[in-house]
Amino acid sequence: MGNTKTYHLANILDLKSNMRIAIDEAVQKDADGNYLINVGYLRVSTDQQAEFGYGLEIQEDAIVHYCTSNGYTNLLLFVDDGYTGTNMDRPALQTLIDYIKAYNTGKSHIRVISLIVARIDRLGRTLLGTLQFLQDYIISSKDSKSTVNQNKEDIDFISVAENYCRIDRNNPQSKFLLMLFCSLAEFDRDQIVLKLKRGRTARAASGKWPGGGRAPYGYRYDPKSGSLVIVPEQAEIVREIFRLYIEEKMVPQKIAERFGFCGDSAIAQILRRKTLTGCVTWNGEEYAGNHEAIIPLETWEAAQEELERRSSHRTATHYLLSGLVFCGECGAKMRYQMWTRGRPKLICYSQQASKASLVKDPNCDNEKYWADEVEEAVTQELFRLTYLGNTEKIKSPTGVNPIAVLQKELAAERKGLSRLYDWVKDGEEPDDILDEKIQNTKKKIRHIQAQIREEEDKATINMKLQKTRQILRTLESTWPYMTEAERQTVCQELIDRITIFKNGTIKVDLKLKSFLINNQK
Structure with missing residues (x-):
């Protein structure tokens, strides 16, 4: 041969x-x-x-x-x-x-x-x-x-x-x-999809609730009639929500706090729901419903106009550190808030109480900080940390792909398991001996699969590390040429958390910082 x-x-x-x-x-x-x-x-x-x-x-x-x-x-x-x-x-x-x-x-x-x-x-x-x-x-x-x-x-x-x-x-x-x-x-x-769709369309056309999800707030579903039935206590709250929003010009967050809803999005959903006027909407079509209306159509239309009016007044913002800043005293998030002459400050949510779910300590006494000064300090800290992007001290990979090695072992064990199943059918060994061999092989397979997942996690981290190093290496030279949105994106990529303490100390924690430092050793 x-x-x-x-x-x-x-x-x-x-x-x-x-x-x-x-x-x-x-x-x-x-x-x-x-x-x-x-x-x-x-x-x-x-x-x-x-x-x-x-x-x-x-x-x-x-x-x-x-x-x-x-x-x-x-x-x-x-x-x-x-x-x-x-x-x-x-x-x-x-x-x-x-x-x-x-x-x-x-x-x-x-x-x-x-x-x-x-x-x-x-x-x-x-x-x-x-x-x-x-x-x-x-x-x-x-x-x-x-x-x-x-x-x-x-x-x-x-x-x-x-x-x-x-x-x-x-x-x-x-x-x-x-x-x-x-x-x-x-x-x-x-055929199955069409039958389901036709069934729901037929229910909606006959004024019944087509199903899919819970009944809208203000109603309960009656399975006997297939229609919605008003819940009086909830219906009264719905009417008051529309009044506060249209007449009192109250913001959804305040309305949510008054009635115990989880947030402003729940109020927005109620304000947009046309089912409250006595109709049924399904698949882009509107049908007359069998259920009683909670609010008149004119009230719902007025709410839509108010929603549109408020939406048109919103402007997109690209605050550099949005969502990254935390109070070092109580642990709550800090928010941008416009101050004098259009200059924003960073303020602890615990001091604002605009969103009760974000308050950590109502007595928090942290200071209010000029946002541009904090942004400048954070930017300089990022420039200082650019040395972590240096790859000179990083050890080169060995050239051996551990995942490929483990997958080869896994394939061998699976082949062995397949043979064992064939032996079971042929009756070549007693059932108890074969069963023990099968269980041991399955255990080995699970162990190898766990090792593969661990190596895949390492590979994912390494990919993120490479991207982070690339950003850090050129950050200081490219920063002046970036748009505000690009700078914000870079901060979101690099920074895990920014903590501001009462004495003015600013701590910047990078994502994957421990891995970056270990690779420098």
């Missing part, structure tokens, strides 16, 4: 945060010297109820088990965590597309030969989006009608849960079945 070099994913890939290696036994090369890799795609959306019972871990286990059972020697996973399937513009999916396009245009020797998903709806929840992706990036250009398709060969497409959902270059019928079942999947989904 000749010397055959073994290649591994960890050696040929530059992993991003949404990629990870699941199997890395060997990577083969084709006759043209291209690395042949298999990829899996995982996705969960932001709709946790829809995803219940089919999370990322379950999808990964299904894909890995399929690959190990079918002799795959490598597997690279692309993971979109928190992205809806109705939109194909997702970070990990775009990264996968970049790999495919790079090979097709001759910019890369990494060739994707198989794409595996746990279920077809993990790739996409719309017929057009899913089929367009397959036409553009999976089917070879000679078979595709897509003008953007540059694929030199088909990429095998496999859905673990739906074995008929695949593209097999040796079985043309599988393409037809894939498209057929994609169509049926979206048809079924659209």
Whole structure:
């Protein structure tokens, strides 16, 4: 036998945060010297109820088990965590597309030969989006009608849960079945959505409460009639809220404090709610409601005019240190407040009582400080700390990717677990012995996964450190040329907290400062 070099994913890939290696036994090369890799795609959306019972871990286990059972020697996973399937513009999916396009245009020797998903709806929840992706990036250009398709060969497409959902270059019928079942999947989904939408529209058109969320303040929902019923005590408060806002010109925060609401946003919601006039609004349409009105339409319209009038008088502000300054005596936040001749001061919220929830000590005796003087002191402190952006003393990375090493260990343990499950089916060892081996292997897998998460956290911190160092290195020279908004953004990026004490001492705490200092040692 000749010397055959073994290649591994960890050696040929530059992993991003949404990629990870699941199997890395060997990577083969084709006759043209291209690395042949298999990829899996995982996705969960932001709709946790829809995803219940089919999370990322379950999808990964299904894909890995399929690959190990079918002799795959490598597997690279692309993971979109928190992205809806109705939109194909997702970070990990775009990264996968970049790999495919790079090979097709001759910019890369990494060739994707198989794409595996746990279920077809993990790739996409719309017929057009899913089929367009397959036409553009999976089917070879000679078979595709897509003008953007540059694929030199088909990429095998496999859905673990739906074995008929695949593209097999040796079985043309599988393409037809894939498209057929994609169509049926979206048809079924659209039917459910349409029925729900029609049901709510019909309820609203008949004057009933369409549901979705709690009944608006001032009412309760009566399940027997399907309509809203007035709560007299709350209705009286609603009428008084409108009177205070329209006639007394009282600000929402003061109204909230008077009636015990959590903040001004709750009052604003009540003032904008047209349901209080006796109508039902649903999906952009307005219907006559079966419920009794709490306020007349004229009162609601007057409130909308007042809301618009007050909104037009607001001007955007870019105070340099907004949200970053705290009182060193009581711990409350400090706010900008306009003082004489348009010159603002920084004042402790405990002394203002404009927002009761922000008061820490009503007897706080901290001073009031000219905002421009505090801003100048903070700016000079930032300039002093620019030495933390120096990278001369920072140790260079070892070149070993700990995440790749751990992922290789994880793949080996998962392969071993897959073998144990096969032994259970074959009955090769007593159940109690196999069960102990399975539990021990699962424990090892959980431990490795925890180590990977820890290393990923370290990598995230390192990325933030690099960004912070870059800002600090050039801060003093670029500061004079920044706009007010840009300076505020820089302060928000760098500063964790500014504390002002009664003796005038100003303490500036940087985000990640401890990491920056440790790296200088």
